[in-house]
Amino acid sequence: MKRSRFVLLFGALGLGLLALAFQQGWLGGSGGGRLNVLLISIDSLRRDHLGVYGHRPEYAPGVPVSPNIDALANEGVVFDSAWSSSSWTLPAHSALMTGLSDRSHGVEMDDFRIDPLRETLALKFQQAGYSTGGFFSGPYLDPKYGFGKGFDVYESGMISPEELARAVKRYAGQLEASGQPHGPQVIRSFRDRASHWDRTSERINRKALGFLERQDGGKPFFLFLHYFDVHYDYIPPEGLAKKFDPGYTGKMDGNNWYFRPDVFDRSEGKRKIGERDLGHVRALYDAELNGVDDHIGRIFAALKKKGLWDRTIVMLVADHGDEFFEHGFLGHRSTLFRELTSIPMILRVPGATPPGKRIPELVRIYDAAPTLLDYAGAGPIEDAEGRSLRPLVEGGAWEPRGVISRITHYGFAGSPNIRDAWRNERYTVVRRFLIDGQDDRGRLQVRQAIDGQTRRPFLYVFDRRSDPGEHTALDPADPRFREAMQGFCRDFQAAEAHAAALKHSSLENRYAPDKSQEELTILSQLGYAEDTDLSGRKKLAPLTPFPPPCP
Numbered sequence: 001m002k003r004s005r006f007v008l009l010f011g012a013l014g015l016g017l018l019a020l021a022f023q024q025g026w027l028g029g030s031g032g033g034r035l036n037v038l039l040i041s042i043d044s045l046r047r048d049h050l051g052v053y054g055h056r057p058e059y060a061p062g063v064p065v066s067p068n069i070d071a072l073a074n075e076g077v078v079f080d081s082a083w084s085s086s087s088w089t090l091p092a093h094s095a096l097m098t099g100l101s102d103r104s105h106g107v108e109m110d111d112f113r114i115d116p117l118r119e120t121l122a123l124k125f126q127q128a129g130y131s132t133g134g135f136f137s138g139p140y141l142d143p144k145y146g147f148g149k150g151f152d153v154y155e156s157g158m159i160s161p162e163e164l165a166r167a168v169k170r171y172a173g174q175l176e177a178s179g180q181p182h183g184p185q186v187i188r189s190f191r192d193r194a195s196h197w198d199r200t201s202e203r204i205n206r207k208a209l210g211f212l213e214r215q216d217g218g219k220p221f222f223l224f225l226h227y228f229d230v231h232y233d234y235i236p237p238e239g240l241a242k243k244f245d246p247g248y249t250g251k252m253d254g255n256n257w258y259f260r261p262d263v264f265d266r267s268e269g270k271r272k273i274g275e276r277d278l279g280h281v282r283a284l285y286d287a288e289l290n291g292v293d294d295h296i297g298r299i300f301a302a303l304k305k306k307g308l309w310d311r312t313i314v315m316l317v318a319d320h321g322d323e324f325f326e327h328g329f330l331g332h333r334s335t336l337f338r339e340l341t342s343i344p345m346i347l348r349v350p351g352a353t354p355p356g357k358r359i360p361e362l363v364r365i366y367d368a369a370p371t372l373l374d375y376a377g378a379g380p381i382e383d384a385e386g387r388s389l390r391p392l393v394e395g396g397a398w399e400p401r402g403v404i405s406r407i408t409h410y411g412f413a414g415s416p417n418i419r420d421a422w423r424n425e426r427y428t429v430v431r432r433f434l435i436d437g438q439d440d441r442g443r444l445q446v447r448q449a450i451d452g453q454t455r456r457p458f459l460y461v462f463d464r465r466s467d468p469g470e471h472t473a474l475d476p477a478d479p480r481f482r483e484a485m486q487g488f489c490r491d492f493q494a495a496e497a498h499a500a501a502l503k504h505s506s507l508e509n510r511y512a513p514d515k516s517q518e519e520l521t522i523l524s525q526l527g528y529a530e531d532t533d534l535s536g537r538k539k540l541a542p543l544t545p546f547p548p549p550c551p
């Protein structure tokens with residue numbers, strides 16, 4: 001062999017080995033050569049309000065609503081059919097962190113927490129030697145639900161318990177002055193309301209930047225950031241409302257959005273808000289998103305300034321969307337239609353994700369954790385039901401699967417709202433249930449509801465190919481109806497089997513502690529004893545499995 005060919009051959013082999021070494025983290029450098037991971041969750045963010053998913057603000061079409069997120073998408077891959085496991089924060093984030101569907105993680109009511117037997121995304125990174133930090137800004141991300149597991153630091157960016165205690169005190173004083181009954185239970189309902197007007201992105205960023213500052217490059221990091229300002233109330237920072245609706249002359253603002261009788265009359269179940277005012281509220285929602293996007297841009301800028309951008313995997317998702325009367329309601333946690341369950345998902349892995357690639361296949365929120373662990377080489381969550389999306393990014397073999405979303409909300413205003421929905425690439429099925437007594441193990445029994453108008457089971461099938469908004473239900477005699485139900489049946493049985501194969505703690509160990517650290521602090525600030533009852537009710541019993549959608 002000629003010397004030059006020898007050099008060429010072994011030179012190429014050497015380069016290949018070098019690349020492999022970097023990929024596997026064998027070579028030194030910052031974090032031992034392994035990539036950092038940043039996971040961003042934006043609460044209540046509809047997919048169809050991001051620029052990268054085609055959104056142009058109604059009254060300011062030339063103003064980009066999400067320039068920083070769009071720029072991330074241009075560098076990474078964009079999932080065009082990503083879906084959540086539910087339409088509210090607690091179960092959706094449980095799915096995000098455990099890689100399990102709601103049926104398997106079981107955190108579907110306020111009383112439950114992530115089973116201590118479960119592995120979580122943060123735990124896997126911690127075990128793999130990552131420095132882990134999480135900063136959250138909504139009450140349902142509290143550590144009492146199990147979200148703190150695996151984080152070296154896990155902190156709230158909401159107003160401090162001391163400040164909240166003072167606000168509760170003022171509120172209780174107002175109730176007393178107007179002769180209305182009040183007690184310590186006010187703390188819990190006030191906490192929820194306070195999260196609606198509190199503005200938290202600034203505090204989340206301060207904590208995140210502090211965390212990044214403390215990283216010395218000895219270990220890779222996993223950073224989780226949960227932004228809440230897109231969540232109602234829609235009260236954007238000064239000037240942003242005008243930017244997205246410069247011509248508005250009406251009186252509607254986004255304050256107290258969920259509870260206003262001039263928006264929705266709960267006693268009649270009727271929408272009261274007019275079209276133009278609703279358009280303005282959507283512009284306020286855009287403005288809130290624009291503010292959050294700006295804060296996210298500052299995190300990206302800090303990573304670039306520190307030279308970490310090309311060493312950091314970034315994933316951006318939402319837990320669920322928000323509805324503006326597309327199906328007769330507002331807010332979220334009421335139905336499971338697409339405005340609530342379709343979510344954005346964007347992934348950028350330095351050197352691995354083809355810039356700007358769009359991925360049309362259906363993916364689930366609980367695929368996120370397996371994907372990040374796969375790309376970071378941090379070892380899988382053993383029990384995970386979700387799958388790494390890497391084959392989709394790299395064009396490998398992929399077996400399509402559907403997604404089941406669920407909501408089990410009962411006790412609110414005395415009317416249970418228990419539903420599930422299934423989707424594949426083409427169809428949507430939605431079912432509604434009622435509670436019908438208890439079984440002999442004390443579990444509340446679920447049975448299918450009957451639609452008041454049609455007198456048929458509350459079960460609707462939509463063909464999103466001809467009806468993307470999910471408004472026109474197929475006739476049960478339509479062959480597409482049967483095709484959809486067969487797909488649902490198959491995925492339902494798989495989800496049940498996955499849940500049944502998991503080891504679960506005893507019921508007592510799956511209930512969340514009665515009070516969070518924050519609530520204990522507020523109680524003591526207000527002079528109440530630690531064991532004061534804040535819920536005013538017994539813990540809810542779990543539900544029996546939903547009836548199978550199978551013939």
Ligand SMILES: [Zn+2]
Pocket residue numbers: 043044088089090319320
């Ligand atoms: Zn949420």
